[in-house]
Amino acid sequence: MKILVLNSGSSSLKYQLFEMPNEQPLCSGLVDRIGLEGSTITHKNLKSGKEEKFLIETPIQDHEAGLLKVTELLKDTEKGSISDNSEIEAIGHRVVHGGEQFASTTLITEVVKAKIKELFALAPLHNPPNYLGITVAERIFPNAKQVAVFDTAFHQSMPPLAYRYAVPKEMYSQLGIRAYGFHGTSHQYVSKKALKYLQNPNAKIISIHLGNGCSMTAIDSGKSIDTSMGLGPMGGLIMGTRAGDIDPSIIFHLINERGYSSKEVNEILNKKSGLLGLSGFSDMRDVKKAIEEGNKDAKLAYQLYAYRIQKYIGSFTAVLKGLDAIVFTAGIGENDPDMRAEVCKGMDFFGIQLDLLLNSQKTQTIREVNQKGSPVKILVIPTNEELEIGQQTFEIVRK
Known part of the structure; x- marks a missing residue:
């Protein structure tokens, strides 16, 4: 199964294509300066165990244009690893803030998208571009399953002693004021590696x-x-x-x-x-x-x-x-x-x-x-x- 991972920022788009379950990376890259002068794509392709790197300088007006360029690179006979969009069966999206609603990775539905939008106020710099990446991917890869992986999800195991603030309790119950934590995907990855090593x-x-x-x-x-x-x-x-x-x-x-x-x-x-x-x-x-x-x-x-x-x-x-x-x-x-x-x-x-x-x-x-x-x-x-x-x-x- 080929899975595309997207990390959409305000003016950037990181991506990586994996062959699963053997966890083989096929392509990766960064679309930088989206909507700005000097837009670039740094694209890496792995063929026969060797990494080939390409730098493409091209105007990229918005995230949709950026993802379309990425799709072209993924299908390119020299630089890519697929021949058709349908080969990508799932897309995993990094979403920074999942609030208390999302304690684990979840399939993206219209209800899930609406809840991500509700959390814009808690992560105004991150959730809007994350959401935009989802909507763009849905249009370009209509047959792929879209999945949200939340930075905050790993920290949902924290007890109230750790996540509550000493403020009026209605600020927590009504406004969601609490500690959520971030970088959860990274902390989870390295902790699993550490437990295995130890x-x-x-x-x-x-x-x-x-x-x-x-x-x-x-x-x-x-x-x-x-x-x-x-x-x-x-x-x-x-x-x-x-x-x-x-x-x-x-x-x-x-x-x-x-x-x-x-x-x-x-x-x-x-x-x-x-x-x-x-x-x-x-x-x-x-x-x-x-x-x-x-x-x-x-x-x-x-x-x-x-x-x-x-x-x-x-x-x-x-x-x-x-x-x-x-x-x-x-x-x-x-x-x-x-x-x-x-x-x-x-x-x-x-x-x-x-x-x-x-x-x-x-x-x-x-x-x-x-x-x-x-x-x-x-x-x-x-x-x-x-x-x-x-x-x-x-x-x-x-x-």
Whole structure:
């Protein structure tokens, strides 16, 4: 069965085509700058185990035009892997916010689409383009089963102690104000890999997803019991441009005393804070380069980023009442050994003991970077959200 995975953003469209159930990737790519000048498609094709990469520069007016271009590439005799649209039996869509309505992957119906629209207010930057990707895919692949995989679903196992806020209860019951958590697809994927590696289905794990967006999850026996992000994807850890946890009184001070509008404050906390606000750079590679050049702001940003992660390791270890492993994943978590060392520094009393030599080595597979005999395993596991979406889509449609 061929399954297409789509991750639709406001001006981008990530895609990957899998042959299931053997999980063989056939094609993947990114449609970038949709509706903007300089639109491009980066397309990768796997033939005979070799990856071929193509860069196509072409105007792409909207998501429908983008998906049509992707369909052309998938059917191209040189670049593609199918001969007709009908070969794709199912499409798995990443949907960021599923609220309390969706605790698992689900087949998309008109009722499901209506509920996704109702959740626009909880994820205004993400759910609208996710929804748009669904409607476009329905038109281009009318015979394929459409499946929604929600970022928030993995965290629906959290108990009320973890997801409730200390606000009037009608805000929860009537307005849905609670912690939902995000990056669930990534946390679920790497935690499954970790449990298998540890050969312990009841292991207590802290998953640390560090990319441009960052989050951590406390996982007990494969279930999320707490996570760093809340109602939206802005809380918790310091991120590329997001502030993470702050005192809410800062928001009211800026609005009531300093004359900022709520829109301006939202823009600052979402797009002008985090590493960017602290150092002037949103990309961790640029932050590290600036540190090498003696930039004190960049050094503070790097240390503060790690410090916040350490605080969550402490709190989540308390929530789990023990710890068997921590898992580093996503772009920074997988590829920045210095950040892993900064996070693990001085954490011996938690049983977290990093082996600097193992930590400095690079592989593309799951690896252990802790000292021999360390009470807590330190694992680096490459995430693959697209494969997780493909797996969950396959499980739904084959029933």
